[in-house]
Amino acid sequence: MKSKIRITMNNNNINQITDQQTMTSMDIAEITGKNHFDVLKAIRKMEPAWEKVTASKFTCRKRINELANGFKKEIPYFVLTKTECLFVATKFNDEARAKLVLRWEQLEKERIAQPQPSTFNVQRSMSGESTLPVDPRNMSRLQILQLALAAEEENQRLQQHVSDLEADNYGMMIDLGQKDQQIYELQERTRYLDAIMADRSTVTATQIAQDYGMGAPSFNKLLNGLGIQRKVGEQWILYSEHLNKGYVATRMIPIHHAGMPDTYKPLTSWTQSGRRFLYNKLKEHGVLPLVERTQPTASAQ
Secondary structure: OOOOOOEEEEOOEEEEOOOOOEEEHHHHHHHHOOOHHHHHHHHHHHHHHHHHHHOOOOEEEEEEEEOOOOOEEEEEEEEEEHHHHHHHHOOOOHHHHHHHHHHHHHHHHHHHHOOOOOOEEEOOOOOOOOOEEEOHHHOOHHHHHHHHHHHHHHHHHHHHHHHHHHHHHHHHHHHHHHHHHHHHHHHHHHHHHHHHHHOOOOEOHHHHHHHOOOOHHHHHHHHHHOOOEEEEOOEEEEOHHHOOOOOEEEEEEEEEEOOEEEEEEEEEEEOHHHHHHHHHHHHHOOOOOHHHOOOOOOOOO
C-alpha cells in the first residue's frame, strides 16, 4: 500500500518521513514479542525470494549502541514497508501475525486522525484492478487482511517455484550422472589404445589374438577374410594396399637342429601403428578386444 506519508515507530512514536508507511524490525520484535535477532533471521531468510520477484532488497540500516564500558556497537535493523512487513509476517505464527496486522490497523487510524491529504493510492492486488485513488477513511481491517492473504499466496507461489527449481536441478544431476557414465565408458574403451600406443616394441599375431580371446590361427584367418593379409608359403604378408605403411616388421628367428647348423625362418610381427590399424579395422566389423566388451559383441560383417 502506498500513501503520501511514511510512518515509522520508534518507542511507539509515529514519525512522518516520506511517501510510504514503514516499520522497523525492532518495532516488529516489540509488537510480536519476538527476539530482535530472530526477526532479523526471518527477514534475511525471506529476502532472496522478495528480491527475485521485485528486483529490490529490504532496506537495511544500522544504529550505534553505547555500551557500559564505553565501547560502541553497531546494531543492524531493517526498515520495511507495509507490504514487505506483512510478507515477512507470513513466516510468523498466527498469534504474532495477528498482532502485527492489528498494529497496522491502529497505525491507519492514528494516521487518519492527523492532517493528511484527502486521497492516496491503493494497489488492489486481490482483485487485479488498476491503481485507483481511495479515501483513506475507507481503509478497513478487511483490506489489510486481504493484503496479508495476497502476501501469503505470493509466498506459497515462491515456495512452489523453489520446489520446481529443485526438481529441475535433480533432473540435471541425473543427466550429468548419465554423461559421467558415458565418459567413463569412453575412457574404458580407449584404455586399450592407450596401452598399445605406450608400448614401442613389436608384437606377434599370437599376442594380439589373445587380446581378442582368440588363437593365432583363427585370428590370422579373420584378418585374411577382411582383406588385410594373405599367406605366402609359411608366412603371412599384407596385401599391397597396406604395404609400406609401417604396420609390420619382419625378423628372422633361428630354428635349432640337433647336430646341425641353425636355420632361420622369417616371422612377421606387428608394430604399434599396425596394432592400432587392426584395432580400428576390426572395430568397423564389430570385433572388439576383451577389455571393451561391456555388452555382447556384434558379429563381424
